[in-house]
Amino acid sequence: MKRKITALLTAVAAAVAMTACTTGSSGSSGSAPGGGNQAFGDTAQLFDANQKAHDVMKGKRVAFVPILYKGYNLTQNWGASMQRAFDNLGAQFQVYDANFDPDKMVKIVNDLISRKEADVLILHNTDVGVLTKQIEDARKAGIYTIVVNMMSSQLGDAFIGVDVVHAAQDITRRAIADCGQHGGAKRLAIIDGPGNDAASLQWSKGVHDVADPAGYEVVATAHTQWQNAAAQQAAASITQQQKDNLCAYLVTYDLNSVAVGDAVSEAAARGVIRPNSIGVYTMAADTLWCDALRAGKVTASVAYDVQGVGAAAVVTAQQLIQTGVAPGSTHSVAYVSHAVVDRSNVDNTTIACYKGQ
Numbered sequence: 001m002k003r004k005i006t007a008l009l010t011a012v013a014a015a016v017a018m019t020a021c022t023t024g025s026s027g028s029s030g031s032a033p034g035g036g037n038q039a040f041g042d043t044a045q046l047f048d049a050n051q052k053a054h055d056v057m058k059g060k061r062v063a064f065v066p067i068l069y070k071g072y073n074l075t076q077n078w079g080a081s082m083q084r085a086f087d088n089l090g091a092q093f094q095v096y097d098a099n100f101d102p103d104k105m106v107k108i109v110n111d112l113i114s115r116k117e118a119d120v121l122i123l124h125n126t127d128v129g130v131l132t133k134q135i136e137d138a139r140k141a142g143i144y145t146i147v148v149n150m151m152s153s154q155l156g157d158a159f160i161g162v163d164v165v166h167a168a169q170d171i172t173r174r175a176i177a178d179c180g181q182h183g184g185a186k187r188l189a190i191i192d193g194p195g196n197d198a199a200s201l202q203w204s205k206g207v208h209d210v211a212d213p214a215g216y217e218v219v220a221t222a223h224t225q226w227q228n229a230a231a232q233q234a235a236a237s238i239t240q241q242q243k244d245n246l247c248a249y250l251v252t253y254d255l256n257s258v259a260v261g262d263a264v265s266e267a268a269a270r271g272v273i274r275p276n277s278i279g280v281y282t283m284a285a286d287t288l289w290c291d292a293l294r295a296g297k298v299t300a301s302v303a304y305d306v307q308g309v310g311a312a313a314v315v316t317a318q319q320l321i322q323t324g325v326a327p328g329s330t331h332s333v334a335y336v337s338h339a340v341v342d343r344s345n346v347d348n349t350t351i352a353c354y355k356g357q
Contacts, residue, residue: 039322056322058090063112065105066124067226069097073286074306075124076356078148081310082122089318100226102126109134113141120144120317125152127197139328144320146313151198155331157320160312162304163335164199167283168206168250171302174340175248175281176214178299184247184277186216189238191231191260192252195223203252203283219246224256231256235263243272248279254289254301257282261297285341290353293343303352304338312336 039056040049064082066075079095086093096112098105109131112118121138125131125147135154138145145156152159175188188211192200204221211218219242222234235249249264251257261280268275282289285303292298312334320327341352 037324039324053318053322054090057086057318060091060119060317060321061117062086062091062093062120062122062317063096063118064093064122064124065096065098065108065112067098067105067126068100069095070099073288073354073356074149074284077306077354078310078313080357081307082314085311085314086317098126102130106130106134110137113137113143116141116143118143120146120320122146122148122313122317123152123156124148125150125198127194128153128201129196136328142327144317144327146316146320148309148313149199151202151333155333157327157330157332158316159333160309160316161335162283162302162309162338164202164283165206165209167302167304167338168203169210170338170340171281171283171300172207172210172250174300175250175279176210176216178279179216179247182277184279185245186214187219187242187246188216188248188250189235189242189246190218190221190250190252191224191234191256192221193224193226193256195221199252203250207250216247226253226256228256228259232259232263235260236267239264239267239278240272244274244277246273246278248281248299251280251282254282254284254286257298257301258289258292261292265297283338285346285352285354287353287355290346293346300340300342301352302338303341303346303349305336305351306354308336308351 039052064079069075069079083093096108098108105126109121112121113134121143123131123145128151131152132154135145135152135156147156147159149161190204190207192203194200207218220238222238224230224234231251239246249260251260257280264278264280267273279299281300282298283302284306285301289298289301337351339349339351341349346352
């Protein structure tokens with residue numbers, strides 16, 4: 001009997017020791033994504049959970065392919081956030097700069113997929129269709145895809161960005177309110193990017209959702225490929241044509257709006273329009289835009305949590321790998337916060353005036 005009791009106690013002790021050394025189900029750390037093994041189960045041992053979170057990410061290869069990186073505050077902000085987080089987790093993170101060249105972006109992504117050089121692709125799509133095949137190819141190759149900021153028609157595993165439609169609605173309401181206060185004409189102009197990208201399409205929809213019922217006319221829409229010089233030239237031409245018959249510019253992104261603000265300021269200095277007769281409104285608020293706001297060149301923006309996009313991409317990558325779901329088997333769309341900012345509140349708004357690092 002003593003021998004039986006001793007054997008039973010030994011077995012119980014071994015089982016307890018084994019429980020203390022495992023967390024959740026039996027997914028092995030360092031395995032390929034989509035293996036079907038979850039890293040965690042219903043319960044977790046405090047210190048073991050911390051170690052496993054690192055173990056499952058150790059050595060994982062994460063590739064970030066933005067439309068432009070070097071010298072661009074938006075994508076450098078994301079990249080810096082991702083670099084810090086993935087480095088802490090022991091993952092391998094690398095940026096591949098497409099340098100505003102869609103063909104180069106396609107080649108980069110194709111190469112990463114064909115050589116299986118990434119476990120997770122974080123993509124910044126130039127328009128809704130340019131990476132459709134690549135996202136599908138990544139799924140077939142067992143690679144997760146996370147699209148940031150500009151949605152693709154091929155969703156991938158996750159999309160993370162600002163809610164452009166609602167942001168455009170919010171800033172258009174602000175523009176119309178300002179126009180009404182100073183008796184401006186019920187005419188607006190839109191300046192966007194290529195025009196066939198998600199941001200431009202959603203921006204236009206949001207503007208029209210508010211402007212049309214309010215009796216405001218969009219007299220011009222200029223596609224500038226996100227080029228500041230093209231945005232400034234378009235604004236100069238539209239301002240010369242419309243003069244004081246235009247009340248506001250609705251510009252899809254902040255850097256282009258600074259160029260538009262320069263054109264409006266120059267027109268006012270030359271007497272083409274009355275000073276402060278045309279407002280300049282946009283989305284996002286990096287540090288250069290905030291400088292232009294303080295200088296009186298732009299009017300207001302829908303600032304959004306740019307750094308939150310980068311942080312959310314890191315969290316999403318961890319969740320996909322920890323759950324072990326097959327790439328392309330789940331899809332989600334998630335939005336970060338946004339808020340209208342102007343000179344009255346910009347210095348007290350945490351998501352405004354972001355920097356590249």
